[in-house]
Amino acid sequence: MTQDHAQTYLTRPWLTHYEAGVPHEFHSSDRVMPDLLRENARDYGSRPAVSFLGASLNYTQLWQQVQALAAALQKSGVQPGDRVAIMLPNLPQFVVSFYGALLAGAVVVNTSPLYVADELAHQLQDSGASTLIILDSLLPRYLEVQGGVPVKRVFVARVEDALAFPKNLLYPIKQRLEKQHVKVPWSDHILPLRSVIASQKGAPQPVTLRPDDVALLQYTGGTTGLPKGAMLTHRNLIANAEQAWSWFSELKKGEEVGLGAIPYFHVYGMTASMNLNILGAGHTVLVPNPRDLKMVLSEIQRTKPSLFRPCRRCIMPSTIIPISPNMICRPSRPVSVAVRHCRWKRPAPLRKSRGGQSGGGLRPDRIQPDHPCEPGQQRAARRVHRPAAARCGRDGYG
Template sequence: MTRPWLDHYEEGVPREFTASNDVLPDLLRRSAERFPDRVALTFLGAKTTYRELWSGVQHFAAALQRLGVRPGERVSVMLPNCPQFVVAFYGALLAGATVVNTSPLYTPHELEHQLTDSGSETLILLDAFYPRYSQIAAGVPVQRVIVTGIQDALPFPKNVLYPLKARREGSWVGVKTGGSVYSFTALGRGQPLTPQAVTVRPDDVALLQYTGGTTGVPKGAMLTHRNLVANAEQARAWMTGLREGQEVTLAAIPFFHVYGMTVAMNLSVLIGATIALVPNARDIKMVLSQIAASGATLFPGVPTLYNAINHHADTPRYDLTTIRACISGSAPLLLETARQFRQITGGANLVEGYGLTEASPITHTNPIFGDQREGSIGLPMPGVDAFVADANGGRLPPGEIGELWVAGPNVMKGYWQRPDETAKTMREQGGQSWLLTGDMAVMDDDGYFRIVDRKKELIIASGYNIYPREVEEVLSAHPAVLEAAAVGVPDEYRGESVHAVVVLKPGATATPAEIIAHCKVELSAYKVPRSVEFRPELPKTAVGKVLRRQLAAEAREARQAGTPQAS
């Protein structure tokens, strides 16, 4: 196949890419050998060197083995970004287990489904989450629970003061250990630090990353060691200016999301970067203070996080100029968000990328220092092939819209125990295993791709295709609008019409008529919203992706119930 994007790679980005045969613990072991005294983790004042981190991971792996964790067994990790997450993740893998990333935001019902579906026999969780687990403990296969708390990672005297503060606020959760419940900090105390050697192969499943919760029952994407290592290596190859052993990564996006895991954690470990851990990305003041305190140079994030920084009242008080490179993922990066963030940081290279859970996750990104094309997801990463497909899987020429297909060493093995779903999502063609993304895209003559929108979120009005992102770009350019979403609602005359859900900037005012008038200047008549709804915030996933389908469903229900909507 032709690859026009190769001619537009930055100097230093390899045109040919072969993934290594490393497994994930190799990345940490090697950085501990190369940069033993380099700070690996910072967390609310606590610091951990690479030597200390590798020692802790070995100790934890040995403790898991003594508890009976076997190679291939699933170990669920339900933690925020904290040192214990990193130790648990690499420790479980070193013991030969498969990690199951588990969202701290899960309800008891969602937690029960994932623990049961994955067959997890070990659960590592924060003490504050234990009450949710206790509600469903009798109905899941978990045999051992390892509990930790934020205080376990804090330096003195914060480790003493934190529980007192939590008790005063009524948020303290005391968990009694014993039986099948173990303390993270006491686990393996006084026992040998070195785990028993187990054979871990690159094509073994390292991670079950659940996805599809907004489109149906969540499915576990089976990501191998090769998938995850390859994607970290692809990111390193792409970011030509990386300084190994010198970078500082602001880790605000959660590690339980594969984007945070790959870019903020695995890539950082691969290059010996310091990881500045932020346990709650919704606390923008904490994010700002950690950027300034750590001197962060790399800041992977999501559009909602950058947008929140752009408009936070405290932003001018902090020095953000150390940030050199940012790859935005998980959701479309609106042009205005990128422009404002670059201005605030004094020119940080904020570029839009693209990926899917099933691809570990990055497949495309704009050049960090080269030709960045606004509104584009950029070029396929080294080792990634991509094309725009018609309904029959044929290749469409540049300029035509179709479904984006991708292939590469970072593409998953399949869905856990779901061969039927795997068959719908993956296709063998031309000697490669292709992932059908479900996203509508277009490629230009130079190999830059642009996501038009989700295939299933397309709005069809009077026979015309309307892609929500195009409408949202216009909505967000209104001076009073903080963020917005466009969804389709039933329309007796047109079939569907555009409904805009808008969040205004603090202190700003606007009327539906003003919003619609603004759109009429920039959009064809059939794309202009017919109704506008104002909300204090938009519903989002844990990583900040706007839940358009939820908004569409709520708008439909409101219309059916006859609830008045602004128009």
């Protein structure tokens, strides 16, 4: 670095581009992840925390379920530092499992629901996971490899357990009609997550957690080889969420509604949606599949989220689609940068701008592939390392 460059660096010219209200310096707190929910249950207990297709948990109820799961994990033999793998889409059970494992002192291993059996086996072996929390429809993949992995206990979550009446009764019927129902071989080793949580009474045994303790093993995409687990501490996760909160200076604690459409097993969705919303005592509206544009738009229309952080290539074409004759959701920044607060207003005439795009968002009929991971395509770099069945874009998560 030359002297002129060093002098320019010391003046910090990038600060002139910060929006009003964004602090120029940031210092993270010394909290650990479970503290976020504990504080929200105390201060915002009656506020909705997560909702899924009409069913909702407030912060008091969410904290109770997190405590119950933490106690259940401890009673089943989970010790501080043990690995708990979570293989779930965006469901309330993911949030409960993530924070419940951390409260018990365990280390979470985010596990993609897209993994085929051999990919799942590699991650379970590499992480040393002794506990697996998995969706019932994904269980057959675990059963293929159960003899060669260190998992000692499995807790099975079901979609219908997160639904309100009558959807909780209709969903299993729909699964059987579509021949997607999976018969779970219940045993002392494989237990229903809902029953395990409901059977617990009281708080878990206190565990001393420190900011520099490892909280998460987040596995890489494996584009240059086998996926590798990145160690993230409680301080890492807290600081990242607090940084994001500081950057959005207009956010108000206890008032935001966030659309949770980006997968939480990805680090971006986990941080920029789940943890950010919980840090701000926000209401998270969960969408399990970001490619389901009908559901995404329905939830936008129903809940009118103030915070929306999607995967651009998954669902950004939909953010300019009129939801009704009287409302349209437009990102307040170019879609290539971020999707921030949605402004609800009457549709304005589409204006031509650079690149053939319209003001406020991308036209669906002009979207151009800008990433090798488009629907139906496979990321070329993964062909050597991943089986054909695990194609990127197969389900829309990328």
